[in-house]
Amino acid sequence: xxxxxxxxxxxxxxxxxxxxxxxxxxxxxxxxxxxxxxxxxxxxxxxxxxxxxxxxxxxxxxxxxxxxxxxxxxxxxxxxxxxxxxxxxxxxxxxxxxxxxxxxxxxxxxxxxxxxxxxxxxxxxxxxxxxxxxxxxxxxxxxxxxxxxxxxxxxxxxxxxxxxxxxxxxxxxxxxxxxxxxxxxxxxxxxxxxxxxxxxxxxxxxxxxxxxxxxxxxxxxxxxxxxxxxxxxxxxxxxxxxxxxxxxxxxxxxxxxxxxxxxxxxxxxxxxxxxxxxxxxxxxxxxxxxxxxxxxxxxxxxxxxxxxxxxxxxxxxxxxxxxxxxxxxxxxxxxxxxxxxxxxxxxxxxxxxxxxxxxxxxxxxxxxxxxxxxxxxxxxxxxxxxxxxxxxxxxxxxxxxxxxxxxxxxxxxxxxxxxxxxxxxxxxxxxxxxxxxxxxxxxxxxxxxxxxxxxxxxxxxxxxxxxxxxxxxxxxxxxxxxxxxxxxxxxxxxxxxxxxxxxxxxxxxxxxxxxxxxxxxxxxxxxxxxxxxxxxxxxxxxxxxxxxxxxxxxxxxxxxxxxxxxxxxxxxxxxxxxxxxxxxxxxxxxxxxxxxxxxxxxxxxxxxxxxxxxxxxxxxxxxxxxxxxxxxxxxxxxxxxxxxxxxxxxxxxxxxxxxxxxxxxxxxxxxx
Amino acid sequence: xxxxxxxxxxxxxxxxxxxxxxxxxxxxxxxxxxxxxxxxxxxxxxxxxxxxxxxxxxxxxxxxxxxxxxxxxxxxxxxxxxxxxxxxxxxxxxxxxxxxxxxxxxxxxxxxxxxxxxxxxxxxxx
Numbered sequence: 001x002x003x004x005x006x007x008x009x010x011x012x013x014x015x016x017x018x019x020x021x022x023x024x025x026x027x028x029x030x031x032x033x034x035x036x037x038x039x040x041x042x043x044x045x046x047x048x049x050x051x052x053x054x055x056x057x058x059x060x061x062x063x064x065x066x067x068x069x070x071x072x073x074x075x076x077x078x079x080x081x082x083x084x085x086x087x088x089x090x091x092x093x094x095x096x097x098x099x100x101x102x103x104x105x106x107x108x109x110x111x112x113x114x115x116x117x118x119x120x121x122x123x124x125x126x127x128x129x130x131x132x133x134x135x136x137x138x139x140x141x142x143x144x145x146x147x148x149x150x151x152x153x154x155x156x157x158x159x160x161x162x163x164x165x166x167x168x169x170x171x172x173x174x175x176x177x178x179x180x181x182x183x184x185x186x187x188x189x190x191x192x193x194x195x196x197x198x199x200x201x202x203x204x205x206x207x208x209x210x211x212x213x214x215x216x217x218x219x220x221x222x223x224x225x226x227x228x229x230x231x232x233x234x235x236x237x238x239x240x241x242x243x244x245x246x247x248x249x250x251x252x253x254x255x256x257x258x259x260x261x262x263x264x265x266x267x268x269x270x271x272x273x274x275x276x277x278x279x280x281x282x283x284x285x286x287x288x289x290x291x292x293x294x295x296x297x298x299x300x301x302x303x304x305x306x307x308x309x310x311x312x313x314x315x316x317x318x319x320x321x322x323x324x325x326x327x328x329x330x331x332x333x334x335x336x337x338x339x340x341x342x343x344x345x346x347x348x349x350x351x352x353x354x355x356x357x358x359x360x361x362x363x364x365x366x367x368x369x370x371x372x373x374x375x376x377x378x379x380x381x382x383x384x385x386x387x388x389x390x391x392x393x394x395x396x397x398x399x400x401x402x403x404x405x406x407x408x409x410x411x412x413x414x415x416x417x418x419x420x421x422x423x424x425x426x427x428x429x430x431x432x433x434x435x436x437x438x439x440x441x442x443x444x445x446x447x448x449x450x451x452x453x454x455x456x457x458x459x460x461x462x463x464x465x466x467x468x469x470x471x472x473x474x475x476x477x478x479x480x481x482x483x484x485x486x487x488x489x490x491x492x493x494x495x496x497x498x499x500x501x502x503x504x505x506x507x508x509x510x511x512x513x514x515x516x517x518x519x520x521x522x523x524x525x526x527x528x529x530x531x532x533x534x535x536x537x538x539x540x541x542x543x544x545x546x547x548x549x550x551x552x553x554x555x556x557x558x559x560x561x562x563x564x565x566x567x568x569x570x571x572x573x574x575x576x577x578x579x580x581x582x583x584x585x586x587x588x589x590x591x592x593x594x595x596x597x598x599x600x601x602x603x604x605x606x607x608x609x610x611x612x613x614x615x616x617x618x619x620x621x622x623x624x625x626x627x628x629x630x631x632x633x634x635x636x637x638x639x640x641x642x643x644x645x646x647x648x649x650x651x652x653x654x655x656x657x658x659x660x661x662x663x664x665x666x667x668x669x670x671x672x
Numbered sequence: 673x674x675x676x677x678x679x680x681x682x683x684x685x686x687x688x689x690x691x692x693x694x695x696x697x698x699x700x701x702x703x704x705x706x707x708x709x710x711x712x713x714x715x716x717x718x719x720x721x722x723x724x725x726x727x728x729x730x731x732x733x734x735x736x737x738x739x740x741x742x743x744x745x746x747x748x749x750x751x752x753x754x755x756x757x758x759x760x761x762x763x764x765x766x767x768x769x770x771x772x773x774x775x776x777x778x779x780x781x782x783x784x785x786x787x788x789x790x791x792x793x794x795x796x797x798x
Contacts, residue, residue: 483764487735490763491690494781498696501785505699517785524782550784 016060019087022130023057026166029064036165037067040135040158045069047154048120048147050137055124055162056083057133071138080108083134086121090131092152095119097142109138117142120152122159127167135159210237210298212258226281226304228273243271245278253285253298261287261295268305277448278347280309307451313345314457321461325468332366334472338465339369342442346454349374349421350443353465354381356429358436361390374421374445387413393429394436398455401425403447421445428455430462438466486531493524515634518551519579525550526575530568537565537669540574540602540615547578553591561602564613570668573643574615580634581617581659589657590622596656597621604665611665613642619656627652643667682796683707683724687717687732687745697731704789706796714740714748721753729795734762746773757795759788 023029037055045053052070056063063083064075078084085103086093098104098117109116121136135158147155206223210216215237224231227240237255244252248270253263268282285300324337339352352368367378383390387410389399404410404417404425417425424444429436440462497520504513525546529538540561548554566574582591582598590596602615619625628635641648642663649660684706688694694710701708709727711717715738721727730749734742746758750773758776760767767778777791 487763490781494693494763494783495690497782498692501696501699502692514786520782521784524780528780 018128018130019058019132020060022126022128022132023059026132026170028066028166028169029057029059031066033067037162040162040165041067041069044135044137044155044158047158048137048151050118050120050139052116052138054083054136054138055133056081056121056136057124058084058087063133082107082109082119083121083136086123086134086136087131090123090125090129092120092122092147092155093134094146094152096144096146099142115140120147120155122152122155124159124162124166126163135162204304206302208300208302210253210258212255212296212298215255215258223302226279226302227271228276228279240271243273245270245272258287258295258298261289263298265300268309272446275447277444277446278306279304280306310345310347311453314454317341317345318457318460321464325464328468329472329475331469331472334465334468335366336369338461342440342458342461343369343371345457346442347444347448348442349445350377350441352377352441353462354439354441356393356437356439358394363439368441377420385413386410386417389425389427393427393439396429396431396436398429398459399425399427400450400455402450424448424450426450426455426458428458428462430459430466432466432470438462438469440465482531486527489527490524493520493527496520515583518583519576521550522547522575522579523572526572529575530571537567538571540564540566543571543575544578544600547575548582551579551582551586553582553586556591556596557598557600559600561600561615562604564602564604564665566668567670569643569670570663574668576637577642577661580637584634584638585619585622585657588623588628589625590619592622595621609666612662613665613668614660614662615642616661617657617659619658622656624654625652625657682728683709683726684729684731684792685709685711685717685720685727687711687714687730687736687742689713689733689736693733700785700788701731701792704792706792713738714742714745717745718748721749721756727753727756729757729759729792731759731792732761734760734764743771746776750774750776757798759791759795 041053041055045051050070052068054068054071055066057066058078058081061078062075063078063081065071065073068074082095082098082104095101095104096118098107098110098119104110104119116138118139118141119136120138121134123131124133124135125131135155137155146152204222204226206226207220208223209218211218216234217237217240218234219227219232221231227243229235229239241252241254251264251267251269257263263285265286266282266284268280270278270280272278282303282305283300285298287295288297288299290296320341321338324341325334328334328337335353339350342348343351349371350368352365354363354365356363361383363381363383365377365379365381367376370376383393387401387404387407389401389409392399392409399409401407401410402424404422405414410417410425417423420443422443423446426442428440430438430440432438440458442458497517500513500516500520504516507513526538526543529542529546532538541559541563543566544557544559545554548557548559578600585591585596585598590598597620599618599620600615601618602613605612605614631639638650638659639648640646641661645663645667647662651658682705684701686694686697686701686708688697688710689712694712698708698710706729707726709720709724711720713736714732717730717732718740721730730746732742732745736742740748742760742762746760749756749758758773759779760772760776761779761781761783763781772778777795779788779791
């Protein structure tokens, strides 16, 4: 049979987390030796008659010894740990000869010059039944009989004693416990802890009573916890007034407003807690008056409403984002607008987006949102100048560095980050079609307790920004393409003009040549209007207006109708028709004298697919109309009607020439 | 209008890289009663301006190969030969007033022959 895997009884991940949290709660790792613990290992080694005894605490990557006799190292890598095999059980682990046990025969303690042969370890089990390490003894001689019965029981009793000491120690440190816990747990565990804390805090109510004459404030224990100050019965009121952010100062009561009884009663303001960042406080108060009616006390309650406030701010920011992005058409102002919204929702000092080159591991930061007095990071940056977190980003993981000075990914570059005012760093990678091209970043210059919902919030912001940026990019490309297309088209029309001019030089009827040239211009004008609308549509009014302008008779025309847009084909057709009608009127009709006018009216009749566009052209004030003898190209064009579908009625009855033309609106509005 | 202008001051320099368009522009200029001088790009135009003193108006396209485009040529003309009037044509849809040098007029291609002729006459009449 094959040897069992030496790692099979190593702690699994869940146990890992529980153990790390328990260890953290004790705040014991890397502390100075303490005589109570030293005494226990001394007693253990004497009782078991071993040269070595240790209180061994198992962290993620190492075991560390709170107390030791007969052993020089203060810690060892987890791979060399024997104690880690004892974590899975509440019983004493005894290994009579390490050389013979599959779990330990290759262990360096066995093979190195230390030549440890015998091991016995009693688990250190917390009241919550989490094993955090062992009290262990070791010998350089094998002990086939193991420990005596009395020795085993004594070792277990001493192990319980160790835990009792740890518990006592913890209770005495309780008021700092919360802080320390947050300081060193890794970011992921931390955010869940914070979420729990936030939930608890939301339900907590602190009470206070301010004596107005002395400005002293009596506070409850909960009040102290909410303001993160040591629990005490009373404080000077200014202790808490000093914590309020400058922009919220007016909401907080002061000596003067309390004396007058004018302080606002129900307010929400922000405080800055050193080492803990910004918190939202909801305070409700009322005044107690003396017999003369003067306020003597202000009493009330406080609640920490940070979590609720931030959640509301996030929802609002996401709502605002849509509006802000809609109005913007360049990537830079989008990044600033979105950064502004993110920063406000997260009380950040800096927030924005960076365009990532994953292959080069560089990022170009367009101008971002910065708190007043904070320097912008706009420009090119190399990720590796700030640590190794680019590896996580490339894998698509959000990077939350709770403290750049302690996080293993940034601590060797902490100076570079702190110089830029970055204490807390969050980078969320945004992928498009599997490609890592954008990051959203948030910086805080003070500790900030990130929660999972906030990471999702940043991610969703990033995704929406990316969509908006892609849209803008596509629009810019389209614009460029249109410009190019228009340019080529107009050059081509110029060539046609040049060829015609050369070809028609010998033609004696100059008016025909001129008519051709003018038609070419009408076509070119219609293209101009279409181009301005990205080649999609043109308004009827614009086509009429511009064509008339080109012919210099705009002031003789009364044009009106609803705002209707035609597609490219409809626009070109309308423009040519209006051109022919106008030149005819200039030659024979109302525009051939100085006073005649033309009324152009259009309207939509019916709805849906059958809606009809109807345009009427009525000339007045010209010479008596006469039907032409010969039908030229112009008349033919007019009779073909809009997009060549007919539907034209012309009349030469007084008071002047008139034409009615109709076509199906849907066909006119079609893109092609 | 143009009659009082001395003959040696009625030359128009046509700068256009596309031969067909240049030919048309020369016809236009000559039909309007001016002497046409032609150049295929801005560099050639500058060489001509440096040697001939009778150029009254420069008629130039914008998009041309060579070290200068028509806009740069127009700026150079305005700088080095202040009395010369300028007509600029291009297939680009429009140019804003701010982009144009003083005493220059822009026409979008294809241009209206009559309007260009009228502008030439107005410029020469000053």
